[in-house]
Amino acid sequence: MGNKFSDYIKYIFLDYDGTIIENAESEFLKEYFTLLSKKSGIEFNQLLQLIMSSVEGSIKNTANDKNLFEKFSIAISQCSGKSREYWVKLFYDFYENEFDQLSKIVKPKKELIELMRKTDKKLIFASNPLFPKIATYKRIKFAGLEPEMFLYVAHMENSTYAKPNPMFFKEITTKLNISPDECVMIGDTEFDMACEKVGIKFIHINEEEKWRQVF
Structure with a gap:
């Protein structure tokens, strides 16, 4: 008998919505946009359309000279006619304050989190990097985890690409100088x-x- 597949795995990439937490992404985003709409004074559907089209634009922009946060702030400024400074200030203020209210809807996947706490494998937070660092770290804490548990946390400021672009994964393995053979998502x-x-x-x-075997 040869070694099991799990013996070769050193790095475990983990998604967030629907994985580390049981909530579907759509559930989280509905609450997110409700809060942000109140904060910004922009009507829910108008805000939703504005942000989603700006996110889509930044994901499709595969130039590697800017991170996703820069791409997004340029896109939303162009779509809205409001300055980048306006949006950056609004988002950071929102993440600093109102965003915490979303913690009450989060349902952590306890079985997975228990294994994450015990494993000696290296963990990589590989949720789609559509939130800046401040919000991503808070989302990790909403699940009862600590950012320090992860070898690497993907967020808007350290990512050039987003899923489903495979370059999202390639960028992480290149930065960490690790082989895809040693990884699982x-x-x-x-x-x-x-x-x-x-x-x-x-x-x-x-x-x-x-996934139990991998841990």
Whole structure:
């Protein structure tokens, strides 16, 4: 008998919505936009459309001379006619203050989190980097975890690409100088499965037996 696949795995990439927490992304975003609409005074659907089209624009912009936060702030400024400074100030103020209210809806996936706490494998937070660092760190804490538990945390300021672009995963393995053969991605969508295009094995969160073995 050869070594089990899990013996070769040193790095575990983890998605957030639908994986580390049980909430679907749509559930989190509904509450998010409700709060941000109140904060900004912009009507819910108008704000939703504005932000989603700006996010889409920044994801499609694969130039590597700017991080995702820069790409997004330029896109939303162009779409809205308001300055980048206006949006940056609004978002950071929101993340500093009102964003914490979202912690009450978060349902951590306890079985997975228990294994994350015990493992000696290196953990990589690989949720789609559509939040800046301040919000990403808070989201980790909403699940009862600490950012320090992760070898690397992907967020808007340190990412050039977003899922489903495989370059999102490639950028992380290159930065950390690690081999895709030593990595596995645990997630819940086809966006997460894009990791396979760069040689990282994918395990769906529903395949509990498989991810238990990896830890």
